[in-house]
Amino acid sequence: MKGIILIGFMGAGKTTVGKLLSEKTGMEHIDFDDKIVEEIGMTIQEYFDLHGEEAFRERETDVLKRYLDHNQVVSTGGGIVMRAENRNLLKQMAPVIYLQTKPEVFIPRLKQDHTTVRPLVVSKSPDEIKQVFEPRIPFYEESASLIVDTDNRTPEEIVNEILKNI
Ligand code: S3P
Numbered sequence: 001m002k003g004i005i006l007i008g009f010m011g012a013g014k015t016t017v018g019k020l021l022s023e024k025t026g027m028e029h030i031d032f033d034d035k036i037v038e039e040i041g042m043t044i045q046e047y048f049d050l051h052g053e054e055a056f057r058e059r060e061t062d063v064l065k066r067y068l069d070h071n072q073v074v075s076t077g078g079g080i081v082m083r084a085e086n087r088n089l090l091k092q093m094a095p096v097i098y099l100q101t102k103p104e105v106f107i108p109r110l111k112q113d114h115t116t117v118r119p120l121v122v123s124k125s126p127d128e129i130k131q132v133f134e135p136r137i138p139f140y141e142e143s144a145s146l147i148v149d150t151d152n153r154t155p156e157e158i159v160n161e162i163l164k165n166i
Contacts, residue, residue, distance in 0.1 A: 003027065003071045004166065005090065007140055008099035009133050010078040010118055011106030013150055013158070017099060018075035020159045031075045032063050033116075039063075048119040057083055064089050079120070081139035090143040095166045098144035099158070103130050105151050 004021055006014040015031055022029035033044065036059050040047050047056055060080050067074060068089065080086050090096050107126050110118065121129050141147065146165055150158050 002094050003074060004162065005074045005076060005093050005096045006099055007076050007081060007090070007096060007143055008078065008101060008150075009106055009136065009140070010121060011109040011113065012078070012099040012101040013155060014075040014078075014099055016155050017150075017158050017162075018073050020155050021162065022073045024159055024163065025073065028072045029075070030067065030070075030072050032060065032067075032080070033075075033077045035063055036060065036077075043117065045117040045119050045122070053079075053119075057086075061086055061089070068093060079136075081136060081143050087139060087143045095145045096143055097162055097166075098140045098147045099150045100140070100147050101150045103133060106133075 004025070004027070006018050006021075008014055018029050018031065021027075036047075036056075037044060040059065042050075044056065047059075057079070060077060061083060064076075064080065064086055081090070103126070107129055110121055110129070120132055124132070146162070148158055148161055148165075153161075
């Protein structure tokens with residue numbers, strides 16, 4: 001089986017679903033955020049503070065290029081679709097699954113998740129978070145080969161739908 005790439009907004013469940021997909025398929029799981037953190041030797045928030053968002057996006061493109069041909073389950077960062085270059089790279093990779101989630105679902109999740117600081121949503125109001133999300137929707141949609149609605153579904157159900165449809 002070819003690798004599986006997961007895209008979607010922060011809090012969509014890319015990491016949870018990625019781990020479960022990895023268990024079910026036996027393919028290795030790689031989380032791009034974790035990979036980047038390992039390589040930069042600091043947190044994403046620290047990196048944003050020191051070098052800015054654009055430099056982080058460069059790192060994402062770099063890691064994406066390196067993993068183009070790998071047969072792994074990949075959980076990407078929510079902003080990977082922001083660059084046209086990345087969207088084009090994603091289109092060459094197969095299959096790319098957009099975990100589609102409503103703000104009503106991911107906003108409370110983001111507020112409760114204290115495991116990582118996400119610079120683009122930390123200390124933002126729900127409306128401000130929606131303003132980050134909404135312009136990205138067409139980018140997620142155009143980059144995906146399959147869109148899976150995750151609202152009101154367990155990770156197990158989401159994984160079963162992905163495996164049925166790829
Ligand atoms: C980002 C999403 C984060 C992380 C960074 C920027 C974004 O990843 O890459 O904070 O711009 O959507 P997750 O989607 O895994 O939280």
